[in-house]
Amino acid sequence: MSTQAVAKAQTARRTKPVRARRIVKEVLFYLVVALILTVVMVPFLWMVSGSFKTTLELQSADVLRPGHEPRFIPREPTLENYIRVNSTVPMLDYFKNSLIISTGTMIVATTLALLAGYAISRFDFPGKRPYVVSVFSTQMLPGILFLIPYFVLFTWINQNFGIRLRDTYPGMIFTYTSFSLPFAMLMLASYIDTIPRELDEQARIDGCSSLGILFRIILPLSMPSIAAVGIYSFIMAWNEILFASVLTGSNTKTVAVGLLDFITTQEARWGGMMAAAVIVSLPVVFLFTLVQRQIIDGLVSGATKG
Amino acid sequence: MGQIAPGTPPKIVRRLQRSRIAYLLILPAVVCMLLVHYGPMIWGFMISLRDVNVFTVRDWMNAPWVGLANYAEGFDPAGRLGARFWRSLWNVTYFGIVTISLSYIIGMAVAHVLNRPFFGRTLVRGLVLLPYVTPDSVAYSVWRFIFQARIGLVNKWLLALGLIEEPLIWLVGSRSIYAVMTAAIWKGWPFNALVLLAGLQSIPKELYEAAVVDGASGWARFRYITLPSLAPVTRTLILMSILWNFNAFNQFHVMLGRDPGLHADVPSTLIMREAFQSFNFGVGSAMSFALMAFTLVFTIIYLRMLQPREDRRGRK
Known part of the structure; x- marks a missing residue:
C-alpha cells in the first residue's frame, strides 16, 4: 500500500514538467480540431444565416459602411425567404x-x-x-x-x-x-x-x-x-x-x-x-x-x- | 465457375450456355452505356470532322465534310478561338496544380489529426465530410455569395485584418481563378483526408513502434514510414484528381457563370459556349477530343514519373 503510494508520488514528481507539456499539447490539438471544424462550418453558417436575412439587409449590406457590415447574426431574422x-x-x-x-x-x-x-x-x-x-x-x-x-x-x-x-x-x-x-x-x-x-x-x-x-x-x-x-x-x-x-x-x-x-x-x-x-x-x-x-x-x- | 456436375455437356458448351445468361444480364447495362457513352464517342469524332452548326445539326450526317479544319480552328494559337483554348488549358492546369496539391496537403494533415483517438472523433469525422457531400451547385453558390465584393465575408475579414483598404472584386478579372481555387480546395480536401485516413489505418503499428525504439523523430517516421506506405494510395488519388481536374466545369460555371472570362476560362466552359451558344458543334467536338488527348497525355506522364522511383525502392 505505502510503497505503492511512494512510487506514485515519485512518478508524479518526476513527470510533472512532462505532464504540463502533455496538457499544452492536448490543448493545441483540440485547437487544431476546432480550426478544422471552423473552416468546414463557416460556409454552412453563412448560408443558413443568409437564408434568414431580409432582402433589405442583404441589399444594403456594405463592408465599408459601419452598422451595415454583413454579419452572421441576421439583424431582423425572417422566414420570408423560405415562405x-x-x-x-x-x-x-x-x-x-x-x-x-x-x-x-x-x-x-x-x-x-x-x-x-x-x-x-x-x-x-x-x-x-x-x-x-x-x-x-x-x-x-x-x-x-x-x-x-x-x-x-x-x-x-x-x-x-x-x-x-x-x-x-x-x-x-x-x-x-x-x-x-x-x-x-x-x-x-x-x-x-x-x-x-x-x-x-x-x-x-x-x-x-x-x-x-x-x-x-x-x-x-x-x-x-x-x-x-x-x-x-x-x-x-x-x-x-x-x-x-x-x-x-x-x-x-x-x-x-x-x-x-x-x-x-x-x-x-x-x-x-x-x-x-x-x-x-x-x-x-x-x-x-x-x-x-x-x-x-x-x-x-x-x-x-x- | 466452370464447375461441372456429372452428366452435363462438355465444358465449353456448358460455359457458353451459362455465358448466355450472363450476356442477357449485362445487356440492359451495355445498351444504356452504348447509347450514352461509347456511341457518342464515335459520333463525336465524326461530328468533329464535319461542319455541324445550328443549320446542319438536324441532318448532321450530311453536314459538309471539313476534315481537320475544326481542329485547326480550335488549336491555332493565332486565331481567336485557338488562343482562348490554349489559355483555357493553361488555366485548368494552373488551377489543378494549386488545388490538387493543397487539397492533398490539407487532407494529409487532417487525416493525421483524425487518426488519433480523441473526444468527439466520430462526430468530427462526420462533419468533416460535409463539404464533400454538399451538392456542387449549393457549395459553389454559397462561395459565390462569400466572395461578393460589398456583402461578402472574405472582404469583410480581409478589411478587419487590415490586409486590404478597399473591398476587392473577386469574381471578375484576374482574381477570379483564386476565388474558385479557394472554394474547390474547401470542397476537395475532405475526400483526400478520407482516402489518406483509410491508408494510414492500414499501416502496421509495429513499424512505428520499431522506429520509436530506434529513436526516429516524428518527421523521420513520416518521411520514411508514412509517405512510402501511402505511395500507392497517393498515386491513385492524385491520378484521379488530375483526370477530374481536366473535366472541371461545375465550380467555374456556378461561381462565374457561362463565361468566366479570359483569366478563369477552362476547356469545359469554353467548349460549352462554343457548342451551345455559338452552335459550332463541330469545333466543340474537336476541342473536346483535344481535351481528352491532354487528359491521356497527363495520365501517361504521371505514370511514367512514378515508375523509376518505384523500381529504385524495389517494391515487393
Whole structure:
C-alpha cells in the first residue's frame, strides 16, 4: 500500500514538467480540431444565416459602411425567404422535377446494376475483363466529350422519329442511369462477391434457375449494398449540372441548375438563393448519412485499390 | 465457375450456355452505356470532322465534310478561338496544380489529426465530410455569395485584418481563378483526408513502434514510414484528381457563370459556349477530343514519373 503510494508520488514528481507539456499539447490539438471544424462550418453558417436575412439587409449590406457590415447574426431574422422560395423562381417545380428524375434514376440504375453486378460476380463469361475495364474507364473521360454528340443525337432522333428526349423525364433518367451504372455495378459486384457461393450451389441443387438465385438468394442478401447504390444514384442525379444545363428545359429543370436562377443580370436574390440552397442540400445530406459507411467504403476502396 | 456436375455437356458448351445468361444480364447495362457513352464517342469524332452548326445539326450526317479544319480552328494559337483554348488549358492546369496539391496537403494533415483517438472523433469525422457531400451547385453558390465584393465575408475579414483598404472584386478579372481555387480546395480536401485516413489505418503499428525504439523523430517516421506506405494510395488519388481536374466545369460555371472570362476560362466552359451558344458543334467536338488527348497525355506522364522511383525502392 505505502510503497505503492511512494512510487506514485515519485512518478508524479518526476513527470510533472512532462505532464504540463502533455496538457499544452492536448490543448493545441483540440485547437487544431476546432480550426478544422471552423473552416468546414463557416460556409454552412453563412448560408443558413443568409437564408434568414431580409432582402433589405442583404441589399444594403456594405463592408465599408459601419452598422451595415454583413454579419452572421441576421439583424431582423425572417422566414420570408423560405415562405417565398417558390415566388420568383419556381423552386418547388424544380424540386418536383429533381425528385422524379432522381427517383427514376435510382430505380432503373439499381435494377440494371444488380443484373450486371450479379453477372460480373457469378459468371466467368468471355469478354468479362475488357467489359469491366471499359465500364470503369468511361468515368475518367470528360463529360463534355459525350455531351455534344449526345445532344446532336437527341436532336436527330427528334427530327427523324418524332420522339422527344430532350427536356423529358425518361430522357434525363436514361442519361443519369448511364452515369451511375459504372460505380453502381462494380460496387454491387464486389458486394455479391462476399455472399458465399455455397448458397448458390445449394439453391441450384434445389432446382433454382440463375434468375431464381438472383431474386431469392442474392437480392435479399445484398439489401444494404442495394440501398447504398440506390442512394448514390439518387444523389448523383440530384447534383448533376453539366448535362442538366443543356438537356433540361422548362419541363424538367432540376434543382442543381435551377438554383442558379436566383441570380440574374437584373437582380441578385441572395436570401432566396440561400434558403433554396438549404432546402436542396437537406435530402442529400440526410440520404448520405444513412448509407455513409457503404458509399465511403466503395469510394475509398476504389481509390486505394485503383 | 466452370464447375461441372456429372452428366452435363462438355465444358465449353456448358460455359457458353451459362455465358448466355450472363450476356442477357449485362445487356440492359451495355445498351444504356452504348447509347450514352461509347456511341457518342464515335459520333463525336465524326461530328468533329464535319461542319455541324445550328443549320446542319438536324441532318448532321450530311453536314459538309471539313476534315481537320475544326481542329485547326480550335488549336491555332493565332486565331481567336485557338488562343482562348490554349489559355483555357493553361488555366485548368494552373488551377489543378494549386488545388490538387493543397487539397492533398490539407487532407494529409487532417487525416493525421483524425487518426488519433480523441473526444468527439466520430462526430468530427462526420462533419468533416460535409463539404464533400454538399451538392456542387449549393457549395459553389454559397462561395459565390462569400466572395461578393460589398456583402461578402472574405472582404469583410480581409478589411478587419487590415490586409486590404478597399473591398476587392473577386469574381471578375484576374482574381477570379483564386476565388474558385479557394472554394474547390474547401470542397476537395475532405475526400483526400478520407482516402489518406483509410491508408494510414492500414499501416502496421509495429513499424512505428520499431522506429520509436530506434529513436526516429516524428518527421523521420513520416518521411520514411508514412509517405512510402501511402505511395500507392497517393498515386491513385492524385491520378484521379488530375483526370477530374481536366473535366472541371461545375465550380467555374456556378461561381462565374457561362463565361468566366479570359483569366478563369477552362476547356469545359469554353467548349460549352462554343457548342451551345455559338452552335459550332463541330469545333466543340474537336476541342473536346483535344481535351481528352491532354487528359491521356497527363495520365501517361504521371505514370511514367512514378515508375523509376518505384523500381529504385524495389517494391515487393
